[in-house]
Amino acid sequence: MSQEVVVPTPSRFRASRFASVTALLVVALAVTVIVSLGSGQYPLSPTEVIGILLRSVGIGNGWAPDAAPAAGVVLEIRLPRIVLGLLVGWALAVSGVLMQAIFGNPLADAGVVGVSSGAAVGAAASITLGLVTLGAWTTPLLAFAGGLIAVFSVYLISRAGGRTEVVTLLLTGIAINAIAGAGLALLTFLGTTSTREQIVFWQLGSLNGALWQNIALVAPLVLIGSIVALVVANSLDLFALGERTARHLGVRVEALRIVVIVTVALLVCAAVAFAGIIAFVGLVIPHLLRMAIGPAHLPLVITSALGGALLIELADLVARTAVPLADLPIGMLTSLIGGPFFLWLLLRARKSAGGWA
Secondary structure: OOOOOOOOOHHHHHHHHHHHHHHHHHHHHHHHHHHHHHOOOOOOOHHHHHHHHHHHOOOOOOOOHHHHHHHHHHHHHHHHHHHHHHHHHHHHHHHHHHHHHHHOOOOOOHHHHOHHHHHHHHHHHHHHOOOOOOHHHHHHHHHHHHHHHHHHHHHHHHOEOOEOOHHHHHHHHHHHHHHHHHHHHHHHHHOOHHHHHHHHHHHHOOOOOOOHHHHHHHHHHHHHHHHHHHHHHHHHHHHOOOHHHHHHOOOOHHHHHHHHHHHHHHHHHHHHHHHOOOOOHHHHHHHHHHHHHOOOHHHHHHHHHHHHHHHHHHHHHHHHHOOOOOOOOHHHHHHHHHHHHHHHHHHHHHHOOOOOO
């Protein structure tokens, strides 16, 4: 009696890879969060950390007198920083997926449309001019506004005849980045030694000083941006076939481009407002996961969000613990990791038959 042999189809294989990679990222992220909550000048074991987290949601016995200080460290100091890091990594990686899709280029990231440079000018203006209208919120909100202004400037300047071209967007972005760079240099020059140091450290990126109030502002923006990314994922798959083909298949290309650019601005501005400039997350993570699970954008958005959050959590863990009594800039660490890794990807792609494709 013959037995039928079932040959896995490519779609079934990709679904299996997606499930495996997602499970691996979730486990790695959970382990990293637990280790990070227990690491620092007040070390705690994973068992203690898990106990504190369970008791904080009403599971388990009440606080013992000797557990109260540990609970304060975990819930009020480390946990806000970790949650903000999750949101920042999530937002940057998802924005990278969207930018690479809309530009059709794995080298694209949010910096192409001037988000980061615009945010840096906004933050520098707040620091140099001593603006304190909104207290501690002034610098983050001006950074947010600066990023939005830069993005919308790029889009409006590059739009002509009711349409925008990718090349025009790219060239306009280069020009806006140059203008923003000059503005940042001027503000740095006009500032005092103290304000210059603040500007430099803001540009290097850090999660130090994260508060639950910050998270309450960032989380809804990241959630909205992520939902939009998931909704447009199928349209981005069609967009990857070329603009003309996408139009024939019913995709409203110009509307899609507007939605993606606005969503990227929302995600990146929310991320950099409270964390500063953190490089390479939106560039490396989507490209790495595209190699692992394929080019379909719906699974790519999901896994990239998890991968970006994992990278930021690992970088923040190193930033807090590598040097005693010091907090290293996260942007510096992601660049140290992302730069060599991206060069490896570049060399690997050059040697492969398919190149970047």
